[in-house]
Amino acid sequence: MTGYRLDRTGEGALIFTITREEKRNAINYEVMDGLKAAIHEAAGDDNIKVLIITAEGEKAFCSGGDLDTFHGLRTEEQAYSMLKKMGDILYQLAALPKITVALINGSAVGGGCEIAAACDFRVARMGAKMGFIQGRLAITTGWGGGSLLMEKLAYPHALYLLGTAGLYTSERLFEIGFVNELLETPDISSVLQFMEGFLTKDVRVLAAYKKAATEKWESAQLRERMEKEIRQCAKLWEKEEHHAAVDKFLSKRLN
Numbered sequence: 063m064t065g066y067r068l069d070r071t072g073e074g075a076l077i078f079t080i081t082r083e084e085k086r087n088a089i090n091y092e093v094m095d096g097l098k099a100a101i102h103e104a105a106g107d108d109n110i111k112v113l114i115i116t117a118e119g120e121k122a123f124c125s126g127g128d129l130d131t132f133h134g135l136r137t138e139e140q141a142y143s144m145l146k147k148m149g150d151i152l153y154q155l156a157a158l159p160k161i162t163v164a165l166i167n168g169s170a171v172g173g174g175c176e177i178a179a180a181c182d183f184r185v186a187r188m189g190a191k192m193g194f195i196q197g198r199l200a201i202t203t204g205w206g207g208g209s210l211l212m213e214k215l216a217y218p219h220a221l222y223l224l225g226t227a228g229l230y231t232s233e234r235l236f237e238i239g240f241v242n243e244l245l246e247t248p249d250i251s252s253v254l255q256f257m258e259g260f261l262t263k264d265v266r267v268l269a270a271y272k273k274a275a276t277e278k279w280e281s282a283q284l285r286e287r288m289e290k291e292i293r294q295c296a297k298l299w300e301k302e303e304h305h306a307a308v309d310k311f312l313s314k315r316l317n
Contacts, residue, residue, distance in 0.1 A: 064081075064092055064096060065080065065081055065082050065090060065092040065093045065096065066078060066079060066080055066081055066092070066093050066096035066097070066100075067079045067081050068096070068099075068100055068103070070110075071250070071254065073254055073261045074109060074110055074111040074112060074261050074265075075110070075111070075112040075113070075114055075250075075253075075254060075257070075261070076100060076103060076104050076107075076110045076112070076113050076114070077113075077114045077116065077250060078096070078097060078100040078113065078114070078115045078116070079116050079117060079118060080093055080115075080116070080117040080118065080124060081117075081118045082117075082118075082128075083117070083118045083119035083121075083122070085125070085128060085130075086121065086122035086124075086125035086169075087117035087118065087119070087122050087123060087124045087125060087174075088124065088125045088126060088127065088128035088129070088131075089124065089126065089127050089128060089148065089173055089177075090127075090128045090131045091131070091144075091147075094147060094148055094151060097115070097151055097155070098151050098154070100113065101113070101151065101154050101155055101158055104158060104160050105158055105159060105160070108265050109265075110160060110265075111160060111161060111260060111261055111263070111265050111268055112160060112161045112162070112163060112257050112260060112261060113155075113158065113160050113161070113162045113163070114162075114163045114164075114165055114250065114253055115162070115163070115164050115165065115177065115181060116164070116165035116166075116167055116248075116250075117167055117168070119167070119168065120167060120168055120187075121168045121169065122167075122168040122169050122170075122174075123164070123165075123166040123167050123168050123169065123170040123174055123178070123190070124170055124171075124173065124174030124177055125169070125171055125172065125174055126171055126172025126173030126174050126175075126176075127144075127148075127172065127173050127204075129308060129311070129312060132144060133305075133308050133312070135299070136300060136305070137300050138296045138297055138299060138300045139296070141204075141295070141296040141299035141300060142292065142293065142296035145204040145205060145292045145295055145296055145299075146289075146292055148173070148204075148205045149204075149205045149206040149288055149289070149291075149292045152176060152177065152180040152205050152206050152207065152210065152288075153180075153206060153284070153285050153288055155177075155180040155181065156180045156181075156210060156276075156279070156284075157272075157276045157279070158272070159268070159269035159272045159273060159276075160265075160268065160269070160272070161182050161183070161257065161260045161268055161272070162180070162181040162182045162183070163181055163182065163183045163184070163185060163253055163256075163257060164177060164178040164181040164183070164184045164185070165185050165248055165250070165253050166178060166184060166185065166186035166187060166190055166192070166232065166241075166248065167187055167190075167248045168187060168190055169190055169191045169192065170186075170190065170191075170192045170193075171191075171192065171193050171194075171195050171229070172193075172194065172195050172196055172199075173204070173205055173207070174192075175192055175193065175194050175207060175211075175223075176194075176203055176204075176205045176206070176207025176208075176210065177205075177207075178192075178240075179207045179210040179211045179214055179240075180206075180207070180210050182272075183242045183243070183256075183257075184235075184240060184241050184242055184243075185241070185242065185243040185244075185245060185248065185252070185253050185256055186232035186235070186236075186241045186243070186244060186245070186248070187232060187244075187245060187246075187247075187248045188232060188233065188244050188245065188246050189231060189232065189233070190231070190232040191229045191230070191231060191232075192229065192230060192231075192232060192235055192240075192241075193223070193227065193228050193229040193230055194207065194208070194211070194223050194224050194227060195227045195228075195229065196227065196295075197224070197225070197226075197227030198227045198307065199304055199307045199308055199311065200298060200301065200303040200304040200306075200307045201295050201298045201299055201304050202224075202291065202294055202295045202298060203224065203291060203295065204291075204292060204295035204296070204299070205292070206287075206288030206289075206291055206292055208220075208224055208291050209284060209287040209288045209291050210284075210288070211223065211224065211240075213279060213282070213284060214239075214240070215238065215239055215240055216238075216239070219238040219239070219240070223240070232244060243256050
């Protein structure tokens with residue numbers, strides 16, 4: 063069990079699928095390594111124009127970091143090592159010279175929304191619940207997703223999603239621009255249709271436009287801002303408030 067699957071389509075798409083449905087497609091170290099490998103594969107292959115990130119099942123796109131795996135991280139430095147690893151992967155995803163799409167087949171919370179924020183486009187199932195709920199666990203976004211969100215949305219919308227730590231429907235997030243396309247039945251063929259205009263273009267044209275975006279982010283010191291965000295989360299991670307909130311959440315899940 064690797065926790066993920068990689069597939070290709072004849073149209074020029076590479077599909078990374080999280081296969082941890084029983085864990086609500088939560089991220090562990092294996093999935094991190096798989097996503098990093100998928101990004102590297104997409105970057106080095108001129109036949110790939112689009113990278114699609116999705117998950118198995120109909121209930122969850124990604125529930126964030128696997129608490130069963132990461133709750134054992136107690137100190138700031140222990141947390142930082144994990145957060146930094148995924149933060150670096152999400153920056154690579156954001157800066158990838160290919161078009162990236164999150165196919166959100168179900169709920170996306172916490173780190174799941176951070177992954178979605180790193181993508182160029184977000185296509186979501188109608189009625190799916192999504193939210194940057196990290197504040198409920200007495201931490202901030204820890205993989206750089208807050209800084210990424212600030213680049214993708216108008217500031218008031220980004221601050222509202224982060225600060226309220228609420229869950230919102232995909233329809234509501236479509237209204238404010240976080241979700242770019244709504245689907246009754248999210249599937250790869252629908253995403254390929256949505257991406258058709260990109261898939262028919264020369265890969266070098268797409269890379270040039272992505273480079274323009276990356277240069278903008280470099281001038282705005284996005285990577286440095288993500289690093290500061292990750293370090294801030296690590297500081298909060300070791301606080302008793304965070305561990306107590308996670309214990310309470312896990313207790314409710316078991317009962």
